Amino acid sequence: MTGLRPAPARVVLRGRAVVPGVVTGEVLVSPETISGWGGIDPATGTITEARHPLAGVCFTGRILVFPGAKGSSGWSGFFQTTRLLGTAPIGMVFAVTTTKAALGAVVTRVPALADLDDDPVAVLRTGDRVRLDATAGVVELLEREGER
């Protein structure tokens, strides 16, 4: 699986700073949009929506990469609560800007990037290690999952 292979081309996505800041960490990619209210449990930092492909998966301490926010306007409040309870993700990268996702990132107070030049959900994989420099508007792949 991890045998010799050519070093992959540098993977860098450029986007718009939603919340400035820099963080390095492991990525959790959600292939589907995320509900805040009714979709996550702030006490444990997990996705709880039964129909969601990441049901039961914890995002705490990871950089959450997702297509966008859906559902209730409680989105931002629920992610704000993850900050207050210490279960928040450490960064956010999302494809589509909505008020829910933007305000959610602001009150979670983690570096966040949106409106990228390529689809982050397709390019990044769960387990990838990335450097998210929201201030400069870039997220760079440091280590590919399964290739270290």
Place this chain on the structure above:
Amino acid sequence: MILTDDEQRMRDGAEGPAVAAAMDLLVRYGQALDAERLCTVRNVAGTTTQPSPVKARLVAEGGWDRAFSIINLDADETLPIPPMAVPTCQLQQGFGPDSVGTVPYPPEFVELQTDGEAFVGARGVSVLATCTPYQVGNLPVRGEHCAWMESSAVVYANSVLGARTNCEGGASTGAASLTGRIPCWGNHHDAHRLGTHLVRVDTPVSEFRDWGLLGYAVGDVVQEARPVIVGDHALPDLTDLKHFGAAAASSGGVEMYHIVGVTPEAPTVAAAFGERRVPEPVVFGEAEKRAAYDRLNDQGSDTDVDFVLLGCPHASLEQIHDVARALDGRRLADGTQLWIMAPRALAVVAERSGHTAVIEAAGGRVLTDSCPAMSRAAPVGTRVFATDSAKQAHYLPAILGIQAWFGTTAECVDAAVTGRWRGELS
């Protein structure tokens, strides 16, 4: 972002530290959206009083000033909260005193919320305590810029009333209530209100359930975009539109839709799309209706129903009356409960009109202020619930870990009386 002189003064603290914190949050939020400026709002619908463990802790630490500061202003310290700058209402919240003895909800939360109502009421907040403020006196006019949260109310305000609001959150509405401002972005602009998808209804949509199915299917297809509905549908009433929008805002993030010839910004298909080219239609036919129905019912396998939940979004008077008629002279099955959620203002009318007495005689309850999803509370031991609300069928299985059945109001009442789910898509 460009601030006016007044906004800069607020940010600099001329109106006190809470208003300054509010303006700071609005600037951070506006920058996150890439908004150019703020717009003036005179109608805010948000939430402060809803209890939670975090809020209980904050109130214990520093009173409601602290809870409002940390949660509704996203501040780091406790700031004295002044009166609201513009008319503001409290949306749905936790369960209230009328629920005691019926709903397994912490009594300390009922007490906390009553305390919170006094705090915000003294600062000018109207405690409507409903997800449907448009049913009980908060009816913005067409073109009015608002700052509302509650996805089902937002989509109703934009689409049915022609008011202008984004889907705000607890912090942005808190900040708006103290400043009368919100980022001028998205639904506040003409161009962002035009249709993006044409949806052609090819199978008859006339009853309440079908409007929910249509909304659930459409939300799944368009996600955050703006559908324009044409085709084989009857003239919807308030209750139908309330269900349709709530469903579309659950399976997707629809904040604005048009129904040609019905909603105010869509007198014609061309008007709904403005200068845009009218796209090829997405079809809602028998197969799409069936798929939405099956998806809403994919969390149910056991037909023994122990809980029936009606009134999501909060029931209209017609819905309460319908339930009363359906229950008249009947009795709920042993071990099955039926709750219908309503705005307290309408519950008063329902009681006065005799509907509540009929529902209670059958063993059901009309409850206010909240819902099982908001408050994570259903009858003790609930395993399987039935509802006529696509939104509750979507959310409640995840929130409470229970099975769900979705169908017509009559099927739900039948399930409450027999204890069995026998719904089907005819």
